[in-house]
Amino acid sequence: MAVSSSATSTVMNNVEAVRATLYEALKSDDRTVILGEDVGARGNVFLITKDFINEFGPQRIIDTPIAEASIVGIAVGMAMEGLRPIAEIQFADFIYPSFNQIVGEAAKTRYRSNGEYTCPLVIRTPYGGGVRGALSHSVSIEALFYHVPGLKIVAPAFPADVKGLLNAAIDDPDPVLFLEHKKTYRLIKGEVPDGHYTIPLGKANLLKEGTQLTVVSYGLYVHWALEAAQKLQEEGLSVEVIDLRSIRPMDKGTILRSVEKTRKLLIVHEDNKFGGIGAEISAMVAEEALFHLDAPIRRLCAPDVPAMGYALPLEEEYMSSPGEMAEAMRELVRF
Amino acid sequence: MVPKVDTSFERHDLTDEQLVALLRTMVAHRTLESRGFQLNRQGKIPFASAGEGHEAVQAGAAMAFRRGVDVLVPYYRDLGLDIGIGVTAYEILLSLFGRAADHSAGRQFPHHYASRKLGLYSISSVIAAQLPHAVGAAYAMKLRGEERAVLTTCGDGATSEGEWHESMNFAAIHRLPVVVLCENNEWAISTPLSKQMAQPDIYKRAEGYGMPGVLVDGMDPVACYAAVKTALDRARSGGGPALVEAKCYRFLAHTTDDDDRTYRSRDEVAERRKRDPVPLFERTLIENGVMTADDVEALKRSVLDETNEATDRAEAMPYPKPEDLYTNVYSANFQPWQ
Numbered sequence: 001m002a003v004s005s006s007a008t009s010t011v012m013n014n015v016e017a018v019r020a021t022l023y024e025a026l027k028s029d030d031r032t033v034i035l036g037e038d039v040g041a042r043g044n045v046f047l048i049t050k051d052f053i054n055e056f057g058p059q060r061i062i063d064t065p066i067a068e069a070s071i072v073g074i075a076v077g078m079a080m081e082g083l084r085p086i087a088e089i090q091f092a093d094f095i096y097p098s099f100n101q102i103v104g105e106a107a108k109t110r111y112r113s114n115g116e117y118t119c120p121l122v123i124r125t126p127y128g129g130g131v132r133g134a135l136s137h138s139v140s141i142e143a144l145f146y147h148v149p150g151l152k153i154v155a156p157a158f159p160a161d162v163k164g165l166l167n168a169a170i171d172d173p174d175p176v177l178f179l180e181h182k183k184t185y186r187l188i189k190g191e192v193p194d195g196h197y198t199i200p201l202g203k204a205n206l207l208k209e210g211t212q213l214t215v216v217s218y219g220l221y222v223h224w225a226l227e228a229a230q231k232l233q234e235e236g237l238s239v240e241v242i243d244l245r246s247i248r249p250m251d252k253g254t255i256l257r258s259v260e261k262t263r264k265l266l267i268v269h270e271d272n273k274f275g276g277i278g279a280e281i282s283a284m285v286a287e288e289a290l291f292h293l294d295a296p297i298r299r300l301c302a303p304d305v306p307a308m309g310y311a312l313p314l315e316e317e318y319m320s321s322p323g324e325m326a327e328a329m330r331e332l333v334r335f
Numbered sequence: 336m337v338p339k340v341d342t343s344f345e346r347h348d349l350t351d352e353q354l355v356a357l358l359r360t361m362v363a364h365r366t367l368e369s370r371g372f373q374l375n376r377q378g379k380i381p382f383a384s385a386g387e388g389h390e391a392v393q394a395g396a397a398m399a400f401r402r403g404v405d406v407l408v409p410y411y412r413d414l415g416l417d418i419g420i421g422v423t424a425y426e427i428l429l430s431l432f433g434r435a436a437d438h439s440a441g442r443q444f445p446h447h448y449a450s451r452k453l454g455l456y457s458i459s460s461v462i463a464a465q466l467p468h469a470v471g472a473a474y475a476m477k478l479r480g481e482e483r484a485v486l487t488t489c490g491d492g493a494t495s496e497g498e499w500h501e502s503m504n505f506a507a508i509h510r511l512p513v514v515v516l517c518e519n520n521e522w523a524i525s526t527p528l529s530k531q532m533a534q535p536d537i538y539k540r541a542e543g544y545g546m547p548g549v550l551v552d553g554m555d556p557v558a559c560y561a562a563v564k565t566a567l568d569r570a571r572s573g574g575g576p577a578l579v580e581a582k583c584y585r586f587l588a589h590t591t592d593d594d595d596r597t598y599r600s601r602d603e604v605a606e607r608r609k610r611d612p613v614p615l616f617e618r619t620l621i622e623n624g625v626m627t628a629d630d631v632e633a634l635k636r637s638v639l640d641e642t643n644e645a646t647d648r649a650e651a652m653p654y655p656k657p658e659d660l661y662t663n664v665y666s667a668n669f670q671p672w673q
Contacts, residue, residue, distance in 0.1 A: 080457075111442065174669070
């Protein structure tokens with residue numbers, strides 16, 4: 001868990017937490033560079049890197065051409081040559097051109113050279129909906145990369161986790177895909193411990209204890225699942241909520257311990273249900289804890305359509321609301 | 336399209352010793368590559384690839400490469416470059432046999448080497464995927480103010496990839512110390528140059544990116560050395576990137592799994608064989624008094640002996656163990672499944 005070198009903390013939103021962490025990384029290590037579209041003078045489209053270029057210079061805050069494959073590919077080369085690049089894909093929806101560089105190159109560098117070369121690289125990207133982002137500014141991309149050994153995937157929900165996990169990602173000797181939910185950027189505020197600390201990649205966080213049902217989620221939906229679980233608390237139903245924080249590797253231990261206690265599992269995520277993260281968690285629990293279960297595993301996820309639409313009803317229909325989550329929880333508790 | 340044969344001998348700044356070393360790399364390249372084919376046809380190894388026709392450009396480029404200083408980000412058809420910068424016959428045979436002591440511990444296809452000591456980067460077989468790595472490494476060198484350069488290579492087919500364009504563009508924008516050497520052998524497996532690009536002079540594209548483009552006869556090792564050396568020296572001293580196009584030819588099929596009779600005529604191959612760079616350069620060295628015919632024969636014998644010895648030694652080495660499949664996915668101190 002978070003270990004702070006200081007007893008003090010500061011209230012921040014998720015944008016500020018990303019920004020503060022990146023700033024410290026640049027300040028503390030000359031090898032750190034940031035590259036991406038509009039990260040320089042504009043300071044990133046969410047102003048995360050605002051003014052960095054003035055302090056650290058255009059050599060370390062690199063405005064790249066609009067070329068996502070080489071944003072990642074160049075970062076791979078930088079990493080192999082001893083820098084600590086933090087590559088930004090402006091929106092997760094634009095990551096597809098860099099698929100080969102992430103999956104075929106970054107994730108396999110250590111393996112294919114038997115450890116002779118490594119790829120200490122962070123790829124940050126804002127993802128997720130609820131912001132009227134339509135087909136190309138709202139997608140969840142985690143499942144596309146979930147299949148890939150050699151990669152780590154992180155999707156924090158709280159500002160304190162953003163800082164601890166981003167620090168861990170930057171320190172990590174292997175490539176990390178760091179997913180930041182756009183809707184949480186300014187919506188979610190919280191205490192962030194001052195000073196440098198890390199949160200281990202691959203450790204989930206048990207946010208709320210409960211006895212009748214385990215709910216597993218990540219990103220924006222963690223907040224909504226928590227809201228729903230608290231509502232159910234008022235109804236006398238006891239729901240346990242786990243924030244995965246790291247999607248890959250999966251924290252099997254935390255999930256299994258919880259399911260063995262509550263005997264029921266609901267997975268909620270914003271990404272499509274079919275072939276999503278919930279499918280792997282379901283399979284894992286079915287393989288390892290089937291006889292602890294008192295009800296079928298349930299997944300509340302996006303329908304099998306390409307994306308949420310721009311029009312509000314199309315966005316709302318695609319996404320799950322706290323109310324829908326509460327209803328799914330009630331049904332499963334009563335099963 | 337075929338560059339004219341230049342009968343005059345220009346040795347540039349190369350000593351007799353260096354000229355002999357060039358020939359040795361070319362002969363080793365050819366010998367080790369045919370060893371790969373022989374072992375495949377004997378059923379001893381599953382796969383080998385072919386670079387016959389690339390000996391001159393690769394030996395020349397390797398001689399321009401500064402060992403211990405520069406970085407090489409090659410492509411998979413660069414056995415001669417690998418040899419020229421210091422990969423040994425034994426390491427090559429370990430790779431062909433897929434033995435545990437291979438650079439990749441038997442994971443990679445043959446000729447995908449990786450050695451920090453030699454400055455040789457790890458590559459995949461995905462076309463042009465290595466170009467951005469070369470550019471990123473060059474960026475790191477420039478950022479740190481080092482007098483080093485990156486040599487990266489590709490075939491003509493690679494120039495169709497988006498990453499090739501992106502890399503050229505970024506290298507030029509930041510005036511990075513990287514030299515892109517395109518070994519244009521006119522064939523991308525079965526696809527001829529005419530279906531790869533409308534304008535067959537790849538070096539001319541350099542102007543569009545804002546960097547110098549140089550055309551060199553890829554069958555002349557000394558000319559290739561000089562062209563790549565000029566570009567690398569310039570890059571190291573802050574002059575920025577360059578594109579060197581070496582026109583050569585692929586004499587054999589793409590790999591042991593390919594049959595080039597299905598897509599090109601024997602007449603074409605026979606015609607191009609007339610400019611086979613290995614006998615051409617042997618003759619040049621003999622005619623210019625650098626070596627005697629006996630010297631050349633002795634060199635070939637020595638390379639063959641070394642290849643035979645390496646073959647026996649590598650073949651006797653163990654395969655990786657089944658449990659070696661599981662190492663180096665992540666750093667060793669990371670346990671993904673706790």
